[in-house]
Amino acid sequence: MALTRDAVLAALKEITDPVSGSDVVSAGIIRALTVEGGSVRFVLEIDPAKAEAYKPVRDECEAAVKGLDGAETVSVVMTAHQQKAPPDLKGAQKPKPQGPQKVAGIDRVIAVASGKGGVGKSTVSANLACALAAEGRRVGLLDADVYGPSQPRMLGVSGKPASPDGKTILPLRNYGVTMMSIGLMTNEREAVVWRGPMLMGALQQMMNQVQWGALDVLIVDLPPGTGDVAMTLAQKYVLDGAVVVSTPQDVALLDARKGIDMFAKLGTPIFGLIENMSTHICSNCGHEEHIFGHGGVAKEAQEMRVPLLAEIPLHLDIRTASDGGAPIVVSKPESPQAQAFRDLARKLVEAGQA
Numbered sequence: 001m002a003l004t005r006d007a008v009l010a011a012l013k014e015i016t017d018p019v020s021g022s023d024v025v026s027a028g029i030i031r032a033l034t035v036e037g038g039s040v041r042f043v044l045e046i047d048p049a050k051a052e053a054y055k056p057v058r059d060e061c062e063a064a065v066k067g068l069d070g071a072e073t074v075s076v077v078m079t080a081h082q083q084k085a086p087p088d089l090k091g092a093q094k095p096k097p098q099g100p101q102k103v104a105g106i107d108r109v110i111a112v113a114s115g116k117g118g119v120g121k122s123t124v125s126a127n128l129a130c131a132l133a134a135e136g137r138r139v140g141l142l143d144a145d146v147y148g149p150s151q152p153r154m155l156g157v158s159g160k161p162a163s164p165d166g167k168t169i170l171p172l173r174n175y176g177v178t179m180m181s182i183g184l185m186t187n188e189r190e191a192v193v194w195r196g197p198m199l200m201g202a203l204q205q206m207m208n209q210v211q212w213g214a215l216d217v218l219i220v221d222l223p224p225g226t227g228d229v230a231m232t233l234a235q236k237y238v239l240d241g242a243v244v245v246s247t248p249q250d251v252a253l254l255d256a257r258k259g260i261d262m263f264a265k266l267g268t269p270i271f272g273l274i275e276n277m278s279t280h281i282c283s284n285c286g287h288e289e290h291i292f293g294h295g296g297v298a299k300e301a302q303e304m305r306v307p308l309l310a311e312i313p314l315h316l317d318i319r320t321a322s323d324g325g326a327p328i329v330v331s332k333p334e335s336p337q338a339q340a341f342r343d344l345a346r347k348l349v350e351a352g353q354a
């Protein structure tokens with residue numbers, strides 16, 4: 001008659017486990033039992049401190065199985081049981097989802113956004129950063145506008161940022177503003193096709209690997225529209241607030257609304273709207289003209305229940321200053337145009353937002 005597994009277990013049940021007092025099968029120390037023809041193998045899994053006490057048990061087990069009909073070879077090995085308790089699957093903690101992180105050394109992060117391109121978001125970011133520096137704030141400016149990085153030109157800096165250790169990136173600095181641009185990581189004339197994951201990687205590199213130093217506020221000049229960069233920024237980092245730049249034209253306002261809705265969905269506080277190119281001031285005679293109408297942004301802000309933080313005029317000096325590498329806040333600080341930005345900066349500082 002062929003030897004069966006049940007017959008082996010029945011024989012082993014006759015042997016007492018010296019530790020628990022029950023039989024060795026019930027005590028759970030018989031492991032990895034295989035019965036193949038007349039060949040029987042199993043393991044006695046025991047506490048290594050009690051190895052001596054188990055030696056006679058092993059001999060007993062071996063003899064009991066050898067005595068069975070059909071048993072030819074019997075191999076019993078003693079191994080140490082696992083000291084560790086089995087994992088408690090029921091009470092196991094799920095890994096916590098990673099929420100937005102704060103970047104070490106940076107007190108506040110403000111996004112400057114716009115629903116569409118060309119409304120002056122980068123001009124506002126550069127002037128706001130310089131105006132905050134003039135208020136004595138430690139300011140960083142991250143140019144995340146991958147589609148048209150313009151901060152190096154606006155702040156009059158050029159050259160590739162250095163990375164002496166190959167891990168961290170040294171930012172550039174001008175007018176009291178510490179600046180880094182994704183545009184500086186690519187060739188100026190090279191058209192870069194950024195895909196979602198690349199964008200996210202680049203943004204994370206800018207936030208975490210740039211040696212920003214201690215900052216009161218980091219201004220992030222976002223690409224226009226409601227895209228991956230804004231979402232990644234809001235989801236991965238503690239974003240203290242956003243300002244949305246709009247021109248008075250209706251279409252820009254509709255776009256601004258989309259921008260505001262996006263931040264609202266992401267749970268980012270909207271510090272307010274900035275109306276750029278609000279009135280045209282003639283650079284010859286100083287005559288003021290509301291080319292795109294007046295009061296539209298203020299009305300919209302009221303409807304959306306967000307503050308209208310500033311009305312920046314359309315003035316030739318603002319453009320030439322930015323194009324010349326010294327924002328108007330720096331090149332003509334006493335001009336009314338510069339004052340509009342300085343008032344904005346003071347407002348944010350007084351509100352504890354910058």
Ligand SMILES: Nc1ncnc2c1ncn2[C@@H]1O[C@H](COP(=O)(O)OP(=O)(O)OP(=O)(O)O)[C@@H](O)[C@H]1O
Pocket residue numbers: 114116117118119120121122123124145148150223224276277312313314315316317318319320322323
């Ligand atoms: N208030 C202003 N007065 C005069 N020129 C301005 C004003 N604001 C912006 N500009 C000019 O308008 C052009 C577009 O501005 P800017 O690059 O800041 O816009 P943007 O919204 O950042 O555009 P993009 O999204 O395409 O990068 C620039 O030449 C800039 O100098």
